[in-house]
Amino acid sequence: MIIEIFYNSILSALLLSLVAIGFNLIFNATKVFHLAHGAIYIYAVYGLFYFNFLLVQWLLPVMAAIISILLSLILIVGVILLIEILVYRPLYLKGTNPTISLISSLGVYILLINIITFFYGNESVSINNNFNIVFSNQWFKITESEFVQLIVCGVTLIGVFLFSKSIYYVRIRAIGDNYAVAAKFGINIQKTRLIALVAGSLLVGIAGMIKGYNVAIDPHSGMTVTLAAAVAVIIGGEGSLKGTILACLVIALIENFSILIFSSQWKDTITYILLILVLLFYHKGLISINQRIETR
Amino acid sequence: MNWLHIIFVCEIYIILTLSANLVSGYTGLLSFANAAFYGISAYLTALIMKNYGLNYFFVLPIAMFFNVVVSLLITYFSTKLKNLYFIIATIAFQIIIFSVLYNWENVTGGSDGIPDIPKIEILGNTLNSTLDYTILGGIFMVLVMAFFLSFRKTPFIRLLECIRDHELETISLGKNIIYYKFVCISISSAFMAISGSLYAVYNNFIDAKSFTLDESILIVSMILIGGTGNVIGPIFGAVFFVLLPEIIRLFPIETSQGASIQMIIYGLIMILVVRFRPNGLFGKFRFQ
Numbered sequence: 325m326i327i328e329i330f331y332n333s334i335l336s337a338l339l340l341s342l343v344a345i346g347f348n349l350i351f352n353a354t355k356v357f358h359l360a361h362g363a364i365y366i367y368a369v370y371g372l373f374y375f376n377f378l379l380v381q382w383l384l385p386v387m388a389a390i391i392s393i394l395l396s397l398i399l400i401v402g403v404i405l406l407i408e409i410l411v412y413r414p415l416y417l418k419g420t421n422p423t424i425s426l427i428s429s430l431g432v433y434i435l436l437i438n439i440i441t442f443f444y445g446n447e448s449v450s451i452n453n454n455f456n457i458v459f460s461n462q463w464f465k466i467t468e469s470e471f472v473q474l475i476v477c478g479v480t481l482i483g484v485f486l487f488s489k490s491i492y493y494v495r496i497r498a499i500g501d502n503y504a505v506a507a508k509f510g511i512n513i514q515k516t517r518l519i520a521l522v523a524g525s526l527l528v529g530i531a532g533m534i535k536g537y538n539v540a541i542d543p544h545s546g547m548t549v550t551l552a553a554a555v556a557v558i559i560g561g562e563g564s565l566k567g568t569i570l571a572c573l574v575i576a577l578i579e580n581f582s583i584l585i586f587s588s589q590w591k592d593t594i595t596y597i598l599l600i601l602v603l604l605f606y607h608k609g610l611i612s613i614n615q616r617i618e619t620r
Numbered sequence: 621m622n623w624l625h626i627i628f629v630c631e632i633y634i635i636l637t638l639s640a641n642l643v644s645g646y647t648g649l650l651s652f653a654n655a656a657f658y659g660i661s662a663y664l665t666a667l668i669m670k671n672y673g674l675n676y677f678f679v680l681p682i683a684m685f686f687n688v689v690v691s692l693l694i695t696y697f698s699t700k701l702k703n704l705y706f707i708i709a710t711i712a713f714q715i716i717i718f719s720v721l722y723n724w725e726n727v728t729g730g731s732d733g734i735p736d737i738p739k740i741e742i743l744g745n746t747l748n749s750t751l752d753y754t755i756l757g758g759i760f761m762v763l764v765m766a767f768f769l770s771f772r773k774t775p776f777i778r779l780l781e782c783i784r785d786h787e788l789e790t791i792s793l794g795k796n797i798i799y800y801k802f803v804c805i806s807i808s809s810a811f812m813a814i815s816g817s818l819y820a821v822y823n824n825f826i827d828a829k830s831f832t833l834d835e836s837i838l839i840v841s842m843i844l845i846g847g848t849g850n851v852i853g854p855i856f857g858a859v860f861f862v863l864l865p866e867i868i869r870l871f872p873i874e875t876s877q878g879a880s881i882q883m884i885i886y887g888l889i890m891i892l893v894v895r896f897r898p899n900g901l902f903g904k905f906r907f908q
């Protein structure tokens with residue numbers, strides 16, 4: 325029982341950490357509270373579903389799957405580029421504040437989600453319906469989709485680790501600290517913003533596709549996913565990728581173990597109470613980066 | 621098309637947006653917890669009227685008082701958190717309240733909601749028709765509007781605007797800003813109770829799905845599009861947002877697609893207003 329809960333927590337923590345790291349990168353670089361992150365997540369699922377549906381008539385299933393994954397990644401990169409060029413960049417050039425960009429991001433989210441519901445309706449889609457068991461013993465079992473999830477999340481997290489050692493991540497942190505100083509040191513701010521947005525969106529796209537492979541997704545679930553990621557970023561401490569991953573693990577453990585005490589419908593409530601407590605009493609988050617007192 | 625129903629919904633939303641505007645527009649605390657107060661008062665009214673059979677006009681003050689008590693929490697957030705973090709805290713508060721209303725099945729009926737809420741009785745006459753409720757809602761709306769219109773040039777409102785624009789300077793003038801924030805958030809949440817209780821008795825039935833985060837987002841976008849920090853802006857926003865679905869319904873589109881088109885228009889308007897007219901159509905103030 326305990327082992328099974330622990331295993332489930334790790335699975336959901338891995339998935340949440342991909343979304344949250346993406347959110348963290350974008351929030352750090354652009355200071356936009358990127359609610360449209362959830363829309364990107366939904367676009368990845370629907371893109372995969374739609375392209376797969378089209379291609380599977382012409383190609384072998386494996387080929388169709390691979391090509392449709394690539395196509396939907398291209399789709400979400402296109403969407404995020406459009407969002408940046410049409411919405412976020414003009415606001416940034418105008419000199420904006422977090423509240424204004426939050427509202428415009430909310431507008432983008434509503435727009436994108438309802439374009440999906442206009443064409444597909446409100447029904448949820450799922451890509452895969454088989455639950456073949458890969459490995460099982462007396463304590464727990466791993467299904468095929470969970471196996472895929474473990475592998476893909478692991479590889480992606482290694483990719484994130486390599487990315488966090490690269491010059492690009494240093495630049496993202498630099499412009500996150502101070503736009504003006506970073507620009508004086510020759511960092512191309514527009515390009516760095518783009519890199520952060522694209523990297524974050526790719527991460528959330530991968531998370532969406534894994535989730536869509538696992539369970540049915542309905543178009544309005546994007547907001548919940550983004551808010552969960554935002555909770556992880558705030559609890560973990562902004563600007564710290566390690567903190568975000570740690571916070572995802574903490575949230576997943578608390579949510580999954582709370583089932584032992586409360587019924588499962590109170591999961592969200594517990595997470596958001598945790599968020600409010602962290603905001604009020606432990607504002608720096610779990611792992612915080614030292615800052616000058618006046619910038620805190 | 622039932623025009624009386626639409627007018628009633630307009631009245632409810634005008635009361636909601638005007639009271640939300642006191643917090644978001646005048647004091648600059650953008651709160652996404654409006655639907656929570658709307659919902660709490662609706663549930664409280666429904667429960668008391670159904671279980672104890674009290675008259676509506678006794679229940680309304682109780683609901684208002686209870687809302688004020690709950691709003692102490694928002695006041696506490698506003699004193700400790702700023703800008704983005706205040707917004708996130710109110711979003712979290714909204715989700716928690718929704719989750720309590722939705723999941724606390726023994727009291728709120730969970731996903732089934734509360735059916736058979738008694739109608740209002742005035743001097744032995746039961747109000748049944750939509751017209752009665754439209755008139756009652758109209759009276760409340762006019763009272764709330766008169767309150768805000770007479771309120772807008774008072775020193776109290778100036779002080780709230782002062783807190784919004786220069787919080788530090790206000791403190792250094794010796795003003796107790798916690799007290800002023802408390803008063804403003806209390807007034808706002810008390811007025812929201814009027815909307816909530818009217819909605820509950822008018823509808824006969826409530827469930828938690830009417831008080832989600834989306835509802836809060838709708839109220840906030842009404843204020844933002846009309847413009848914050850005055851009286852005409854929120855009224856325009858509320859009327860516009862209530863009438864938009866009816867206008868879309870005139871075109872020959874399927875209902876579900878019509879709903880999507882309506883939301884697409886909301887989203888577009890939000891993006892465009894923020895980009896080209898951050899003050900809203902009639903507003904004086906833009907969020908800092």
